[in-house]
Amino acid sequence: MKNDMREILITEEEIQEKVKLLGREISNEYDGKFPLFVGVLKGALPFMADLIKQVDIHVEIDFMDVSSYGKGTVSSGEVKIVKDLNTKVEGRDVVIVEDIIDSGLTLSYLIELFKYRKAKSVKVVTLLDKPEGRKVDLVPDRAGFIVPDEFVVGYGLDFAERYRNLPYVGVLKPEIYEGE
Numbered sequence: 001m002k003n004d005m006r007e008i009l010i011t012e013e014e015i016q017e018k019v020k021l022l023g024r025e026i027s028n029e030y031d032g033k034f035p036l037f038v039g040v041l042k043g044a045l046p047f048m049a050d051l052i053k054q055v056d057i058h059v060e061i062d063f064m065d066v067s068s069y070g071k072g073t074v075s076s077g078e079v080k081i082v083k084d085l086n087t088k089v090e091g092r093d094v095v096i097v098e099d100i101i102d103s104g105l106t107l108s109y110l111i112e113l114f115k116y117r118k119a120k121s122v123k124v125v126t127l128l129d130k131p132e133g134r135k136v137d138l139v140p141d142r143a144g145f146i147v148p149d150e151f152v153v154g155y156g157l158d159f160a161e162r163y164r165n166l167p168y169v170g171v172l173k174p175e176i177y178e179g180e
Ligand SMILES: O=P(O)(O)OC[C@H]1O[C@H](OP(=O)(O)OP(=O)(O)O)[C@H](O)[C@@H]1O
Pocket: 040, 041, 042, 043, 044, 066, 067, 068, 069, 075, 098, 099, 100, 101, 102, 103, 104, 105, 106, 107, 157, 158
């Protein structure tokens, strides 16, 4: 798969170091509390798995599957719930765990949903933030790395359901996108 990459933007080591730091910060922030971490499938899976191992307080985890991207690289703009939570969020400190914030449409939808469901607090931690992609005004509470306005893959992020299992984040060669 490495041959398909035009460029590696963030190495495995850089990711793991950042995840440790975020885990420590979140442990301090929620010390004495029992937050509900909501992983947004599918992309947040590797980040969620690594992050919870670096958090040194009790946490509950659950997952939601929402989708606004089809097979390609452009958001449809419409957010659909594919799988809802099994956990009640009323009265809970919710931490939404994302792989990337691009347009911000997915997250703004989820934040409003959890507020409507009466969460005590709703915060966002994302591994990647792409501020140039924003279509709504949204700033994450914690972000690991800022990425440029390019379609990135790896560490949960796919192109046509591939490349999620790369341990790093990068950009594909143009001929890979064109082949689809
Ligand atoms: O800020 P936005 O423009 O809304 O983009 C961010 C969302 O897009 C990706 O998910 P996607 O809908 O592609 O589903 P996936 O995680 O299953 O790949 C990513 O995992 C975020 O959830």
